[in-house]
Amino acid sequence: MSSEALGAVLFDMDGTLVDTEDLWWEACAEVAVGLGSALGPEDRQALFGLPVEDAASHVSGRIPGSPGPAAVAALLTTAFTAKIENGVTTLPGAVALLEALRAAGIPAGLVSASPRPVVDLVLETVGGDRFRLSVAAGDSERNKPAPDPYLAAARRLGVDPASCVAIEDSPTGIASAAGAGCAVLAVGLGGTAPEGVAAVSSLENVDLALLRLLVTRAT
Template sequence: MPSPDHLAAVLFDMDGTLVDTEDLWWDACAEVARGLGAPLGPGDRQALFGLPVEDAAAHVLGRVSDDPGRDSVEAMLTGAFVRRIENGVTPLPGAVALLESLRVAGVPAVLVSASPRTVVDIVLEIVGGHLFRLSVAAGDSARNKPAPDPYLAAASRLGADPAACVAVEDSPTGIASARAAGCAVIAVGPLDAASGVTTVPTLESVDLPLLRRLVSGQVPPGA
């Protein structure tokens, strides 16, 4: 029987958690909306933060008068995002070092992203696919974030109990998904303390002892 602090896996969100892509995603959304004759404003940026492509497409469609169809807008958003990703992305501070420490310790790391498989595979090449046991992208589960399906799919494919996994997230959408799946959650970045999860400024503050304490419940939510 596993010990109370058994860490089965660490499940990482991608955009804004491991790699600096939030500006690229916003630029892609703004480009598509502008091309459809519905320029986005500052308030739209927060609304689009952390959204999977299908929800972002719905947001954009809510602003246009001539509806080209959700599938078309999703394809445009994905294409615009991929073009930007292909020009290069930067791993966020502490990301590669944390992944390497998990690899050395034999703790599986899994990428759990709301982005399309095309985007995920490009980022894996840049960050290092060898550092991940597996990856889950949009379309790999029945529903995308904020539903629990992506995290449940990751745990199932590993044969792990979600409660023995820590999810690393940066958005309310992703946090909701991971918590609904039953994972312990740690959030990176300037999220409101009301999110109810442990937060750190960067991944440089995350190490194996902290991850194990999260799984065992030794770190109170919101700490």
């Protein structure tokens, strides 16, 4: 496979394209307090990068007499959506990289573990026209860390997952992308990126040459 054979670039959303990790934590903490229990620093780490259904199971397990994961998931989605509606910040380098991909004719896809209402709100900020498709929670049989969301994105784009680079910021997302057979680039994880996974501190450090190199190395 040549260094030009980059089929698509698949982006995680929260913490990768937009600065929403603090908003997610605030939503989780507020829901827990509303149900009669407080979360601690160890919970913040545990909730990092989790899909809403897994986060709901975690929060529910911390609350005596919890209404159950399904009810907590609905509360989390509502709380997070409300915070997103107030606006989100696009992370440095995101728009420039998306524009470079568009200019080169390389498809970009959004692959998120967040619910569809949240994804659609964020797309209004980042620019939905910059993406060929988006995959949200519920658009595939299983959510991250299963490979299903990335496999669904590659299938819908008509490309081999091995020709795709997935850009992720959490172990959960990295496991999903790697399981699908994508080359993976970790952003913002510093020294905590899994062994063997290429890492950068910011999307400002990513260009097409690097993305093509990652696909070549993976194959």
